[in-house]
Amino acid sequence: MAKMESTSVNRKADIISAAIEVFAEIGYFxxxxxxxxxxxxxxxxxxxxxxxxKEALLLAALEVSWTRMLESxxxxxxxxxxxxxxxxxxxxxxxxxxxxHNETLLQMQAHTIREEQIREVMRNxxxxxxxxxxxxxxxxxxxxxxxxxxxxxARGVLCNISLALEMPELKEK
Numbered sequence: 001m002a003k004m005e006s007t008s009v010n011r012k013a014d015i016i017s018a019a020i021e022v023f024a025e026i027g028y029f030x031x032x033x034x035x036x037x038x039x040x041x042x043x044x045x046x047x048x049x050x051x052x053x054k055e056a057l058l059l060a061a062l063e064v065s066w067t068r069m070l071e072s073x074x075x076x077x078x079x080x081x082x083x084x085x086x087x088x089x090x091x092x093x094x095x096x097x098x099x100x101h102n103e104t105l106l107q108m109q110a111h112t113i114r115e116e117q118i119r120e121v122m123r124n125x126x127x128x129x130x131x132x133x134x135x136x137x138x139x140x141x142x143x144x145x146x147x148x149x150x151x152x153x154a155r156g157v158l159c160n161i162s163l164a165l166e167m168p169e170l171k172e173k
Contacts, residue, residue, distance in 0.1 A: 011050070061106055107122070107160070
């Protein structure tokens with residue numbers, strides 16, 4: 001039975017990964033669960049075994065992307081010195097942008113989707129990142145922790161736009 005559960009977990013992860021790719025490449029609204037199934041090399045009904053709707057699949061994909069980002073930032077907060085904290089958070093985010101390009105594009109699309117559940121996932125993700133960064137900056141003794149947190153978030157959004165539009169000059173200092 002454990003083997004079957006492991007396979008199901010792996011297939012669910014495969015479906016989410018395929019959804020991230022398909023949604024990022026052609027857009028959530030244009031994408032179909034049939035295209036996700038094809039990318040995951042499974043049947044469309046098998047997608048619905050795990051996700052009752054395309055929106056449920058998008059929610060799962062967004063949760064994966066926020067979890068990855070938060071875990072990356074948590075690692076930095078646990079290990080970085082006060083002097084290196086901000087720089088290490090920036091490096092961690094750049095690594096996410098480089099390694100998980102499609103997740104960034106997916107999150108950017110989610111900003112424009114008006115369904116309340118999607119908006120809630122996005123609000124929660126940003127709120128968690130904001131709190132984690134602000135708390136870390138405060139613990140590190142930054143006098144302007146709130147302002148630096150807002151600048152960190154604003155620069156992150158600008159990096160996302162730079163990535164989506166293929167305009168690296170937006171990130172130049």
